[in-house]
Amino acid sequence: MAQGEKQRSVLRINLDILNAVRDEGEAKPTHILYKANLSHERLVKYLDDLTAKGLIEMKQEGENRTYSLTPKGVSFLIEMRHAESFIQGFGLAI
């Protein structure tokens, strides 16, 4: 994180991860890690949380692990998109 930049909220980090997964379709952890700007340890923790909440699902094919959005994750992202737009309208940020 750049110096002087405000610390991201948990929700913001989760959203960055979900957006990264959505953009890729089936996203590899390294791609998510790069796009969400997280360390490997923190990424694993957040991915586990999101999987437990049923927002993303993991597919394992041999050595390769990929993550994709579940229908619940897709609808969550849509709702969040509306909420974020509303919040920004009042000069706030997530």
Add this chain to the structure above:
Amino acid sequence: MGSIFRGAERNVWTFRPDDVSERLKPIVKRERRKLASGALITFCLNIMSALVALLTSYYAYKANRFVSSSVLWAISIGFMLLGIGLVIDAGTSLISGRTLVDITGRTAGESFSDRVLTLLASLTYLTLQMVAYLIIGVGYLRSTYGRQSSAAAPAAVVGATLVSLYSFSILSYFVTVILLAFVVFQGLLLRSGHAGKLSGMVLLAFVLIFAAHCVLLVSVLVLGSGLFLIGTAVQFLGFLSLLIFVLRSEVVGPG
């Protein structure tokens, strides 16, 4: 009944109570129609503004489920109170056929119980409006400067209820104007930090509602029905801007 002037026999001048009431009937009718049309316009504008306020409250509540924010909570509660207050005011206008300015300015031709109910409804509306903007203002304050709150404002609300509706409506609109000026200022500060695509529309809405309350304050001071209607119309434009923002935020997404 006999005439009171000698010239009555020659039809020069007569004074009969029945004649007076007959002569006044068309004037009273015209006045009542004028009052009723003003009240009907106020009813329509306020009921639409109330719907937008309640819709904004619902969206703020929905957004607050994801992001626990004191400002969103304040916006949700504040707009809900504002919506309820506007519904009460709209109902009062429709039932009594008078606007707030007419109620404070004219008293004739209304039964005591009707007048008490109208006064109570207007008092409730003004209090709800003031408390709503107070909550929104404090919400913005907490967001900008941390967890500080104003203790003076609730005391003003309690004190204000002790005076008459006329004084109270002046005081209420004055306090509301001050609170709205504060909300606009805080909105400007927050907007400079996180300017979304649509944040200008929210700011425009608050600026219009602020301008409307300046006009409403003057209308209550001079008891001008026309000015009161203009103020209500400008307030409606503010809520219209808010409605466009709420609808567009559903389509555009964050910027």
